[in-house]
Amino acid sequence: MxxxxxxxxxxxxxxxxxxxxxxxxxxxxxxxQYLAGGSREVILTAAAFFLGFKNQKSxxxxxxxxxxxxxxxxxxxxxxxxxxxxKEYEKKGVRIGIINPYSSLKLFEYYFSKPEExxxxxxxxxxxxLFKAYLVLNxxxxxxxxxxxxSSQESDExxxxxxxxxxxxxxxxxxxxxxxxxxxxxxxxxxxxxFQFLESHEKTKPLLAAFLAYFNCATWQEYLKSLxxxxxxxIKSEKEAHTDIIVKPGEKFEQGCAFIEKLxxxxxxxxxxxxxxxTRARPFYKVRDGVYRIIFSLFVVxxxxxxxxxxxxxxxxxxxxxxxxxxxxxxxxxEFSEKILCYxxxxxxxxxxxxxFSGKELADLKISxxxxxxxxxxxxxxxxESKDFLIAAxxxxxxxxxxxxxxxxxVLDYEELPDGKIKSKAVMQLINSIRRILxxxxxxxxxxxxxxxxxxxxxxxxxxxxxxxxxxxLIDFWFQDALLDLHGEGLFIHRVKPLSVVNIDSLxxxxxGLSTELPLHEILNLYQENKIVDKQRKRNFKSQDEYDKYLExxxxxxxxxxxxxxxxxxxxxxxxGLWKLPPLLEIVAPALFGKENEEKxxxxx
Numbered sequence: 001m002x003x004x005x006x007x008x009x010x011x012x013x014x015x016x017x018x019x020x021x022x023x024x025x026x027x028x029x030x031x032x033q034y035l036a037g038g039s040r041e042v043i044l045t046a047a048a049f050f051l052g053f054k055n056q057k058s059x060x061x062x063x064x065x066x067x068x069x070x071x072x073x074x075x076x077x078x079x080x081x082x083x084x085x086x087k088e089y090e091k092k093g094v095r096i097g098i099i100n101p102y103s104s105l106k107l108f109e110y111y112f113s114k115p116e117e118x119x120x121x122x123x124x125x126x127x128x129x130l131f132k133a134y135l136v137l138n139x140x141x142x143x144x145x146x147x148x149x150x151s152s153q154e155s156d157e158x159x160x161x162x163x164x165x166x167x168x169x170x171x172x173x174x175x176x177x178x179x180x181x182x183x184x185x186x187x188x189x190x191x192x193x194x195f196q197f198l199e200s201h202e203k204t205k206p207l208l209a210a211f212l213a214y215f216n217c218a219t220w221q222e223y224l225k226s227l228x229x230x231x232x233x234x235i236k237s238e239k240e241a242h243t244d245i246i247v248k249p250g251e252k253f254e255q256g257c258a259f260i261e262k263l264x265x266x267x268x269x270x271x272x273x274x275x276x277x278x279t280r281a282r283p284f285y286k287v288r289d290g291v292y293r294i295i296f297s298l299f300v301v302x303x304x305x306x307x308x309x310x311x312x313x314x315x316x317x318x319x320x321x322x323x324x325x326x327x328x329x330x331x332x333x334x335e336f337s338e339k340i341l342c343y344x345x346x347x348x349x350x351x352x353x354x355x356x357f358s359g360k361e362l363a364d365l366k367i368s369x370x371x372x373x374x375x376x377x378x379x380x381x382x383x384x385e386s387k388d389f390l391i392a393a394x395x396x397x398x399x400x401x402x403x404x405x406x407x408x409x410x411v412l413d414y415e416e417l418p419d420g421k422i423k424s425k426a427v428m429q430l431i432n433s434i435r436r437i438l439x440x441x442x443x444x445x446x447x448x449x450x451x452x453x454x455x456x457x458x459x460x461x462x463x464x465x466x467x468x469x470x471x472x473x474l475i476d477f478w479f480q481d482a483l484l485d486l487h488g489e490g491l492f493i494h495r496v497k498p499l500s501v502v503n504i505d506s507l508x509x510x511x512x513g514l515s516t517e518l519p520l521h522e523i524l525n526l527y528q529e530n531k532i533v534d535k536q537r538k539r540n541f542k543s544q545d546e547y548d549k550y551l552e553x554x555x556x557x558x559x560x561x562x563x564x565x566x567x568x569x570x571x572x573x574x575x576x577g578l579w580k581l582p583p584l585l586e587i588v589a590p591a592l593f594g595k596e597n598e599e600k601x602x603x604x605x
Contacts (some may be wrong), residue, residue: 014095016103017063018405019135021089021096022082031110032516034133037120040111040299044293046130047108048242050099051296055176057239066098070131074124101175103137105276108295112285113271144399151401152425159477160559163401166470170404171275171397174465179570180301183464184235186505187304188228189584190341194308196218197340203331206323210315215262216255224304226259231285231304243294244287253290260284260292263303274393281310306463334496337388337462338372345507346373349514353377355442365444369424371433372460376445380521381455383433385426386504387412388462396465405474412459413478427475430499431459431482440492451492456521457499464503469562472501472531498531500524506566513578527568531561 019028019283053060060066063086071079082314086096120127150168155163169177187200198208199220208220217223233243247256265282272278276299283299284292295302309332316328325331343358350356354377362370373384391407398404415423424432434457436442438450459475479499487493502524507514573579 014097014343016100016138017086017096017098017135018142019132020139021311022085022135023132024085026605028136028139030133031107031136034078034129034136035348037117038126038130040114040116042126042376043111043130044463047104047111048293048295050104050139051108051235051240052294053099053240055178055298060099060240061097063096068310072124072127073555078128098134098138100138100141100172102141103134103173104171105279105296106137106140108132109276109279112265113152113267113269122287125501131367144397147399148401151399155405156477157400159473161555162470162562163447164470164472165397165559165562166468167401167404168472170465170468170471171399173468174399174463175296175298177272177399177467177567178298179466180297181235182505182509182570183298184231184301184304185582185585186508187301189508189582190505191224191305191308192584193341193344194305194336197336198312201335203325206319207312207316207325210319211312214311214315215259215570216450226256227303230260230263231301234301236292236452237297243297245284245292245294247290247292249290257290259351261286264292265295272393275396277393278561281307287435299385333455340384341462341504342384342386342460345504345511346375348511349507349520350375350377351515355445355447362444367442367444369432370444371429374433374442374444376448376453377519379448379452379454380519380574381437381448381453382458383430383437383455384458385429386460386462390463412475426459427478427499428482430459430479431486434483434496435486435489435491438486440495451495453495454521455496457497458524459499459501461501461503461509464505464566466501467503467566469559472499472564473562475499475501497524498528500527500565503564503566506569508582510569510573510579511582512580513573517578518573521570523572525563526572527563529567530563530568533558533561542571 019026036307060069064083067079067083078552090096119126145168149164152163153160195208198204198211212218212220212223215223215226217226230245233245237243244294245260247253247260256366263282264284264286265279269278269282279295280302283295283303285295287293312332313328315323339358339360343360344360346356354375357365357370357374359370361373362374371383372386373382375382375384389411391411395403395407410425413427414425417423422428433442434455437453440446440450457479476499483493485498507520514523
């Protein structure tokens with residue numbers, strides 16, 4: 001089965017090198033059999049080394065480069081045989097890749113919990129067997145991924161190609177398609193908003209105090225000053241290799257080590273391999289006293305903000321009942337993600353010369369079931385529903401359209417309650433708001449002619465895992481279906497734009513350009529125009545080959561339109577010189593990166 005890679009603004013297909021392709025006719029053993037009698041230290045170092053490859057423009061995407069690096073001279077013949085088989089397979093028009101985060105993380109997690117055993121393999125033998133074990137993990141991945149195609153064919157005809165892409169890619173998209181610099185910048189900004197919220201909200205003050213006590217920090221600024229030097233190697237490193245954090249000997253040595261060890265995977269940890277939850281939570285391991293290795297740079301950078309929620313959730317469980325926050329996930333989503341983060345970001349990109357209402361302001365006006373944010377600038381109306389949600393890790397890793405359709409449907413479209421009633425979620429909430437606007441029943445703003453306004457429905461997400469090709473198409477499919485009901489009610493829906501899925505990080509990162517150069521509704525318009533699929537005129541085909549060629553061309557054209565908004569805006573702003581550093585980073589960077597952080601330095605091995 002295939003695996004998506006991004007090339008500029010085009011979605012293309014690639015495939016992992018499976019054991020069966022590299023070693024045709026050879027009996028495949030288990031990874032335990034291949035790695036028995038090998039060095040545990042070498043296996044862990046190799047996994048961290050592979051995870052140190054760049055996810056974009058890595059020199060090791062060149063299979064010849066990788067094989068030349070991996071194999072010693074004694075194994076040159078084998079390396080050349082594997083390379084020849086790859087080239088032969090690629091003649092079919094499918095690009096072959098070898099190293100990927102899924103297999104590398106699997107290799108690390110599998111072997112981390114195993115005790116050291118006597119080494120019985122020679123270095124040359126072990127090199128070959130480590131390569132074979134890795135390809136066994138690749139084959140395991142593609143077998144799991146094989147669910148994607150048949151399950152996606154159960155979707156509506158219009159969705160088959162988008163859902164094939166989505167189901168194949170979604171379980172690993174967040175670990176392969178990202179910009180580490182952008183992740184760092186947005187995590188940094190969001191973390192400052194979060195800690196300011198935690199210290200100002202009466203309900204969260206005990207939680208913040210317990211969190212800081214756990215890390216032995218007096219303030220959240222001190223916590224960030226201790227954490228950030230652990231993350232900078234991830235964005236500064238040029239060399240593609242594993243990264244070691246070295247704590248310098250001195251009076252702060254024990255304090256520095258103690259802080260990292262709170263974020264370090266322990267040998268007795270029970271590893272939850274569903275979406276690598278344990279490694280996400282603790283993305284370092286100890287090499288020796290004072291030396292700690294990054295397992296995966298992305299997971300380390302995500303500790304700045306994304307990981308804080310999970311730390312808070314665990315600390316919350318330890319609080320006395322009187323101070324514990326009940327239903328912390330929904331509290332966090334409502335009070336912080338929506339009322340703080342969403343509001344602040346929208347205010348920063350629509351600062352003036354518009355009509356603007358937050359969900360709280362609309363509630364204060366006694367408007368029930370209001371959108372999370374309403375903006376009208378001239379004839380352009382933005383309706384925003386903010387949803388900070390995650391689906392269960394084992395369901396995320398299913399590759400199964402039916403699982404995704406059910407899970408996302410319950411969270412984002414509507415939910416059938418036990419009493420038979422329907423609970424509207426984001427899609428239906430947007431539809432209900434559009435109905436009000438078109439019927440002039442939205443009491444907060446009536447100063448427009450309903451046939452003139454252009455309505456932009458937006459689902460605002462809070463995690464880059466939803467920036468996966470095909471996801472927007474699924475949510476908009478539900479939206480378009482419901483929009484037809486409004487048409488059936490006689491409402492004028494002709495200037496309602498398709499639903500856009502927008503990651504809040506895109507707004508945080510591009511806030512300066514959005515507020516001064518190109519408003520959000522205009523870039524959304526460009527985005528939706530880019531997604532339009534040319535209507536295919538009917539043709540008479542002279543042969544099956546001609547028909548097959550036509551289908552392949554249509555498939556490639558359809559796939560090329562499956563660009564997530566985050567990728568589209570980044571490319572557009574870069575091309576047109578619209579991006580500028582978000583102001584909050586300019587303010588906080590000098591304050592957070594002081595000389596006191598120089599006790600820790602990063603070195604590449």
